[in-house]
Amino acid sequence: MKQKILEVQALYKEYGKKENITKALNGLSCSVMEGEFLGIMGSSGSGKTTLLNCIATMISPTKGKILLKGEDISGFKGGKLAEYRGNEIGYLFQDFELLDNLTGRENIMLPMAIHGETGEPESLEQLAGYLEIAEVLDKFPAQMSGGQKQRVAAARALILKPALILADEPTVALDSKNAKSLMDKLAGLNENQNTTIMMVTHDGNAASYCSRILFIQDGIIFHELRRNPEEESQQDFYKRIIAVMAQLGGGSANVY
Amino acid sequence: MLGMKRRRLFMWLMAEDFYSGTMALVIGLPVAVFLSEMISLITAKLIGLGIIGHRFTLSVEGLALTVIGFLGIKLAANILLSFKIIKREPYRLMHDTQEEKLKIVNEKRSLGMLVFGILFLAIAYAMAIVGISWENLQYFGFTLVLGVLGTFLLIKGFCAIFSKLIKNRKGKEELHMFTFRQLQENVFLRSGALTISSLLVLVAIACMSYGISVAVTNLQNGNRHNMDFTFEQYDEESGKNIRNLMEQEKTKELIADWRGIRVTYLPTRNLWEEDTDRKTCEYDTTSMKQAAGNLSQEQRDILENINIYRDDLHMIDLSGINEILKNQGKEPLSLEEGELFVYIDPEVYGAEEKKTFDSYLQYHPKMLIDDEEYVIKAVCSFDIVVDRSITIGFGIVLPDELFDRYADEDNIYTYWNVWLSKSLIEEKGLMQAVMEGNRYFSGSGLEFENYLQNMGRQVFYVVAASYLTIYLALIFLIIANTVISLLYLMQEKKTKRRYHTLIRLGSTYEKIWASAKRQIKWYFGVPLGAAFVSGIFGVYSLFSGILPSNVRGQGLMLILIAVIVMIILCVVECAYVKMVMHISRENIVQMMEIRRIE
Numbered sequence: 126m127k128q129k130i131l132e133v134q135a136l137y138k139e140y141g142k143k144e145n146i147t148k149a150l151n152g153l154s155c156s157v158m159e160g161e162f163l164g165i166m167g168s169s170g171s172g173k174t175t176l177l178n179c180i181a182t183m184i185s186p187t188k189g190k191i192l193l194k195g196e197d198i199s200g201f202k203g204g205k206l207a208e209y210r211g212n213e214i215g216y217l218f219q220d221f222e223l224l225d226n227l228t229g230r231e232n233i234m235l236p237m238a239i240h241g242e243t244g245e246p247e248s249l250e251q252l253a254g255y256l257e258i259a260e261v262l263d264k265f266p267a268q269m270s271g272g273q274k275q276r277v278a279a280a281r282a283l284i285l286k287p288a289l290i291l292a293d294e295p296t297v298a299l300d301s302k303n304a305k306s307l308m309d310k311l312a313g314l315n316e317n318q319n320t321t322i323m324m325v326t327h328d329g330n331a332a333s334y335c336s337r338i339l340f341i342q343d344g345i346i347f348h349e350l351r352r353n354p355e356e357e358s359q360q361d362f363y364k365r366i367i368a369v370m371a372q373l374g375g376g377s378a379n380v381y
Numbered sequence: 382m383l384g385m386k387r388r389r390l391f392m393w394l395m396a397e398d399f400y401s402g403t404m405a406l407v408i409g410l411p412v413a414v415f416l417s418e419m420i421s422l423i424t425a426k427l428i429g430l431g432i433i434g435h436r437f438t439l440s441v442e443g444l445a446l447t448v449i450g451f452l453g454i455k456l457a458a459n460i461l462l463s464f465k466i467i468k469r470e471p472y473r474l475m476h477d478t479q480e481e482k483l484k485i486v487n488e489k490r491s492l493g494m495l496v497f498g499i500l501f502l503a504i505a506y507a508m509a510i511v512g513i514s515w516e517n518l519q520y521f522g523f524t525l526v527l528g529v530l531g532t533f534l535l536i537k538g539f540c541a542i543f544s545k546l547i548k549n550r551k552g553k554e555e556l557h558m559f560t561f562r563q564l565q566e567n568v569f570l571r572s573g574a575l576t577i578s579s580l581l582v583l584v585a586i587a588c589m590s591y592g593i594s595v596a597v598t599n600l601q602n603g604n605r606h607n608m609d610f611t612f613e614q615y616d617e618e619s620g621k622n623i624r625n626l627m628e629q630e631k632t633k634e635l636i637a638d639w640r641g642i643r644v645t646y647l648p649t650r651n652l653w654e655e656d657t658d659r660k661t662c663e664y665d666t667t668s669m670k671q672a673a674g675n676l677s678q679e680q681r682d683i684l685e686n687i688n689i690y691r692d693d694l695h696m697i698d699l700s701g702i703n704e705i706l707k708n709q710g711k712e713p714l715s716l717e718e719g720e721l722f723v724y725i726d727p728e729v730y731g732a733e734e735k736k737t738f739d740s741y742l743q744y745h746p747k748m749l750i751d752d753e754e755y756v757i758k759a760v761c762s763f764d765i766v767v768d769r770s771i772t773i774g775f776g777i778v779l780p781d782e783l784f785d786r787y788a789d790e791d792n793i794y795t796y797w798n799v800w801l802s803k804s805l806i807e808e809k810g811l812m813q814a815v816m817e818g819n820r821y822f823s824g825s826g827l828e829f830e831n832y833l834q835n836m837g838r839q840v841f842y843v844v845a846a847s848y849l850t851i852y853l854a855l856i857f858l859i860i861a862n863t864v865i866s867l868l869y870l871m872q873e874k875k876t877k878r879r880y881h882t883l884i885r886l887g888s889t890y891e892k893i894w895a896s897a898k899r900q901i902k903w904y905f906g907v908p909l910g911a912a913f914v915s916g917i918f919g920v921y922s923l924f925s926g927i928l929p930s931n932v933r934g935q936g937l938m939l940i941l942i943a944v945i946v947m948i949i950l951c952v953v954e955c956a957y958v959k960m961v962m963h964i965s966r967e968n969i970v971q972m973m974e975i976r977r978i979e
Contacts, residue, residue: 181885183885203889203890204889207887207888207889208887209887210884210885210886210887211886211887211888212887216885216886218885222878222881222882222885223882224559224562224879224882224883225879226562226563226565226566226876226879227558227559227562231558231559231562234558235558235559235883235886236886236887238555238556238557238558238559239555239556239883239886239887239888239892240555240887241555281886
């Protein structure tokens with residue numbers, strides 16, 4: 126029986142002042158199960174990145190609750206908040222957010238250093254091998270390709286084995302080849318190591334790797350798609366995604 | 382990025398630079414004139430001249446030179462800065478690659494730079510302390526070049542070596558590697574700006590310590606005010622005119638006393654070599670030289686420097702000296718038979734010379750004049766005229782009968798010193814009273830000197846030797862501190878994204894703050910540390926090289942004040958670093974509250 130890792134309950138997020146208020150999230154509720162690869166899709170301004178940022182505690186919701194393993198994260202402060210950001214979630218940014226003055230290895234090890242874990246874990250070599258970044262570990266980000274940067278960023282997000290990986294449009298800055306490579310790696314991690322991933326994307330192809338997709342419009346869930354890999358091919362699932370996206374009036378249909 | 386040509390971009394930047402320079406001049410020049418006038422007014426008020434007595438003067442030539450100098454320095458700086466980057470594409474200039482920022486450190490080369498840096502500095506300071514640097518402009522320039530080059534090499538070498546050491550050290554701090562990379566990028570491998578700041582702080586420390594020490598010692602020495610006016614009688618007629626003026630009723634109301642002091646040369650044969658009919662006498666210093674044999678080489682050098690064995694010896698009459706002392710309320714001097722005093726100029730020779738002479742007198746040096754033996758009883762060193770009617774480096778003071786016996790009658794000069802009435806001084810203050818006396822005596826057509834000239838010159842010396850250096854020190858200190866703090870805060874702002882990432886990865890405020898604190902300590906520590914160590918030698922060099930004569934021999938006092946000034950500067954710098962830390966902490970607190978870009 127799979128456990129519920131994350132639960133979002135009636136989440137509201139409003140921007141602006143009384144006269145000019147924008148409701149980015151309008152009572153959104155959803156949950157993420159352990160080992161799930163959840164996709165969040167929607168047109169620009171639908172609230173998907175806001176949802177991710179609320180979960181990542183980058184912004185505070187106006188109303189509502191976010192429970193991680195049953196615990197409300199809105200009460201987290203100081204050390205507990207930092208612990209949550211570092212150990213419970215791993216964040217994969219769309220523009221990599223690698224520190225340009227640290228080498229690949231130092232970037233990957235950064236969460237360990239921040240959370241007081243010393244030494245170089247075996248998982249670093251394993252991750253580097255799996256993500257095909259062993260040759261760039263001692264290079265600076267400026268010396269890496271976009272794909273390598275994103276894979277280094279993925280290794281950094283995974284190094285502490287967090288309960289949940291939050292990926293914010295991880296393929297947006299990559300070419301189709303590198304995007305496919307990254308998605309293959311993420312899907313492999315999800316499948317083989319039961320890594321829970323929550324990914325925001327515009328990209329139908331990237332979304333087709335997910336086991337479930339939530340479509341958001343005007344801050345609430347508009348539609349939900351599920352895929353059973355035994356019954357439906359990735360290509361067919363992709364077609365269904367595109368059909369929903371057509372209704373939403375957005376999204377891209379990159380072919381890897 | 383949008384295709385603007387390099388030439389056009391360059392022209393834009395130059396135009397912008399010229400505009401900012403012009404604005405700086407338009408605002409800066411009136412402010413500078415206003416400030417200098419304020420300083421003049423305060424000085425005039427402090428020395429008792431009064432604000433009304435102050436006259437506003439503006440040198441157009443000075444203004445023009447300032448403008449030319451300012452623009453010239455800006456042009457030179459632009460050429461120097463452009464030289465390195467002229468052939469690079471603007472886009473490349475704005476986006477340094479990480480390889481350029483984090484060049485690989487060559488240990489041998491760094492060690493070489495460190496060793497040569499220390500060597501160059503050691504030579505430079507040795508030259509300055511021994512005094513070679515002050516001998517001529519070439520040596521001074523050579524010392525300066527060695528010092529600057531040594532500082533550059535020392536800081537560069539030190540940073541590179543430390544960069545290696547710190548990287549390999551396992552720090553307690555969680556963000557050790559991040560902190561190290563930040564330091565490597567902004568301090569260890571980019572030490573040029575910090576070295577310049579360090580040199581500026583060094584100049585500030587040296588100027589401030591030197592300036593304040595000299596100023597305080599000068600103030601402690603007090604002003605030499607022995608009389609108010611001096612009239613020079615160079616012939617019989619001028620003597621008659623002076624007497625007539627002094628006996629006028631109006632003069633009697635103005636003055637308290639007027640007394641003459643007679644001065645002449647001891648008429649040795651050497652003095653009248655070509656005019657042997659004149660009165661001459663024999664003068665022998667053999668006994669003086671024998672007595673000096675008991676002194677150390679350094680003491681003998683000082684006596685030689687005073688030129689005590691000279692042939693053209695001045696003679697001063699004792700009664701003239703005693704009149705001056707009497708008007709100052711001091712006890713008159715007396716001489717027994719076979720005794721004389723020696724006189725040295727207080728403006729030329731200071732405490733060190735007097736101290737040496739006192740040691741010398743223990744050995745009872747004697748002079749032989751016309752086979753009569755005279756023991757030097759003591760040293761007199763005070764002004765015998767108000768300013769510079771006569772300057773006597775070294776002379777002898779004889780009782781009047783001996784003075785008359787040896788002096789050539791046709792070659793005696795009398796200096797008539799005048800003391801203003803006490804009631805006038807009490808009523809108007811010394812400076813105003815002297816100014817009033819000056820106006821009155823100017824009408825007589827006679828040549829005279831007044832205390833204002835002496836005072837003015839002393840003020841000039843103090844201003845030149847101390848206030849100016851303090852002023853320069855403040856300017857350099859402000860520039861250096863601004864440069865270092867701006868460099869740090871700008872790089873902190875520029876790398877804000879890195880801090881955001883750290884926060885997103887779960888770094889706490891405490892960890893980021895600890896990293897920032899360590900960066901600030903290094904950022905300020907490297908230039909300030911180098912400056913303070915060099916400053917010790919720098920101040921010592923200034924003391925040994927360009928110390929005004931009136932404070933020489935007061936080494937302990939000077940060093941004590943300089944040490945106090947350096948400690949105060951240390952405290953000021955620490956306070957400044959704390960302030961930068963405070964700003965940095967506020968920046969970090971702001972960064973901790975990450976907001977969505979709406």
